[in-house]
Amino acid sequence: MSNPRIIVPLDFNTAEQALQLIEKLQPDLCRLKVGKELFTKAGPVLVEKLIEKGFDIFLDLKFHDIPTTVAKACAVAADLGVWMVNVHASGGSEMMSLAREEIEKKSHRPLLIGVTILTSMNQQALAELGIQCSVEEQVMRLAQLTSDAGLDGVVCSAHEVKMLRDNLGKEFKLVTPGIRPGGSSNDDQKRVMTPGQAISAGSDYLVIGRPITQAADPIQALKDISEEISAASTNV
Numbered sequence: 346m347s348n349p350r351i352i353v354p355l356d357f358n359t360a361e362q363a364l365q366l367i368e369k370l371q372p373d374l375c376r377l378k379v380g381k382e383l384f385t386k387a388g389p390v391l392v393e394k395l396i397e398k399g400f401d402i403f404l405d406l407k408f409h410d411i412p413t414t415v416a417k418a419c420a421v422a423a424d425l426g427v428w429m430v431n432v433h434a435s436g437g438s439e440m441m442s443l444a445r446e447e448i449e450k451k452s453h454r455p456l457l458i459g460v461t462i463l464t465s466m467n468q469q470a471l472a473e474l475g476i477q478c479s480v481e482e483q484v485m486r487l488a489q490l491t492s493d494a495g496l497d498g499v500v501c502s503a504h505e506v507k508m509l510r511d512n513l514g515k516e517f518k519l520v521t522p523g524i525r526p527g528g529s530s531n532d533d534q535k536r537v538m539t540p541g542q543a544i545s546a547g548s549d550y551l552v553i554g555r556p557i558t559q560a561a562d563p564i565q566a567l568k569d570i571s572e573e574i575s576a577a578s579t580n581v
């Protein structure tokens with residue numbers, strides 16, 4: 346069975362655009378991420394359609410609410426058949442534990458992932474919230490809380506992978522955006538890593554958008570990146 350480590354985000358606001366792109370992709374080479382924009386427009390019907398076409402879906406809705414509400418939302422995501430779903434770690438350990446308990450009752454159990462500190466937030470943004478420690482310390486604290494609550498991993502910057510891998514062990518899944526193959530545009534990403542570097546650092550799954558979705562030949566871009574990942578994986 347293939348275990349693609351690339352997750353392509355479907356950053357579109359219509360189902361048609363998303364479906365057009367996935368006609369050019371292959372489920373044995375990538376999984377797909379459906380986030381708030383596309384889900385708000387096209388909803389679970391589109392997710393079911395993508396699953397029918399053979400793709401694993403990361404439902405990136407970053408749930409953050411009282412424990413019961415989040416746990417019920419995660420349970421519905423499990424019933425929908427998604428491969429991965431996420432919650433904000435800052436919702437706390439009770440919220441995360443209850444979400445895990447609910448999906449563990451399901452016949453299909455998605456991977457449950459925590460979001461630590463959004464990479465759009467810096468030290469100043471944390472200070473505004475009354476958080477005085479460094480971004481790195483807060484990421485580590487929330488990732489530890491996520492692990493202690495029994496979740497499967499976190500979304501993190503590729504630059505945090507080594508610290509998290511060293512502290513949280515090899516089973517903890519690390520999902521990293523901000524990936525750019527050598528020679529491609531950084532777009533609006535500030536601190537990027539190449540696919541090979543991220544895999545060598547210990548990342549499990551790479552969220553790679555525009556280098557694939559905006560490529561003249563998306564499937565070729567996907568194949569090239571998959572090869573780079575395979576080469577890096579044999580050296581890990």
Ligand code: C5P
Pocket residue numbers: 354356380463464465500501522523524532534552553554555556
């Ligand atoms: O096109 P690009 O590769 O930059 O897309 C990255 C994807 O990962 C987007 O869907 C973006 O919202 C998401 N993401 C990110 N940084 C985070 C979390 C998610 O870029 N910290």
